[in-house]
Amino acid sequence: MRLAVLEHGHSRRARLFIRLVELVSRQRLDNVAMTSMHRPEFWGRPFFAMGGEVLRGPSYWTPGEREYMAMFVSRLNQCPFCLRVHTETTRIASRGEVAVDDTSVMRRGLAAVLPLLEKLTTAPDDVTPADVAPIRAAGVPDDAIVDALHVLLVFHTVNRMANAFDWGWDSDDHVRVAARALHRLGYKLPGFIMR
Numbered sequence: 001m002r003l004a005v006l007e008h009g010h011s012r013r014a015r016l017f018i019r020l021v022e023l024v025s026r027q028r029l030d031n032v033a034m035t036s037m038h039r040p041e042f043w044g045r046p047f048f049a050m051g052g053e054v055l056r057g058p059s060y061w062t063p064g065e066r067e068y069m070a071m072f073v074s075r076l077n078q079c080p081f082c083l084r085v086h087t088e089t090t091r092i093a094s095r096g097e098v099a100v101d102d103t104s105v106m107r108r109g110l111a112a113v114l115p116l117l118e119k120l121t122t123a124p125d126d127v128t129p130a131d132v133a134p135i136r137a138a139g140v141p142d143d144a145i146v147d148a149l150h151v152l153l154v155f156h157t158v159n160r161m162a163n164a165f166d167w168g169w170d171s172d173d174h175v176r177v178a179a180r181a182l183h184r185l186g187y188k189l190p191g192f193i194m195r
Contacts (some may be wrong), residue, residue, distance in 0.1 A: 060144030064094030
């Protein structure tokens with residue numbers, strides 16, 4: 001259900017920022033940013049702090065690999081909004097280390113962690129320590145497994161919000177502009193609009 005308040009109930013600073021972004025990009029500001037600016041103290045600041053750290057902070061996984069995980073989880077959660085933008089962001093961020101259309105183009109560790117992410121998404125009650133063993137056997141350290149679980153957490157949250165609030169894109173160009181902005185800005189919004 002699309003809630004109008006998430007598109008129009010913003011502070012004056014946020015409204016000015018939205019207008020500026022839309023003038024420069026010639027696209028509507030994406031729904032994640034619009035929602036985060038609606039009540040920044042409740043969801044915006046915490047989500048962007050966590051999302052930025054998880055997707056762009058220090059990690060065993062490259063930004064492209066984490067974007068691939070985001071795309072993978074969004075596909076499993078049947079979230080077209082996130083799937084579209086994170087497919088494009090994977091293309092931009094991966095620099096050839098993963099391919100969105102060819103599962104043979106990825107590090108052995110990434111291939112090993114995807115079945116765990118899938119099982120946690122589709123059959124979480126069936127997960128056992130045995131599901132972690134192949135990941136460790138592929139040489140993935142435990143802190144990297146935790147990092148992958150953090151990507152899963154972020155996208156289980158945002159996928160459900162996107163589907164519940166009926167977030168969408170106006171065009172393929174809108175998706176490309178948003179993906180380039182995500183890649184360039186690294187999941188950050190200016191601090192002055194998040195007050």
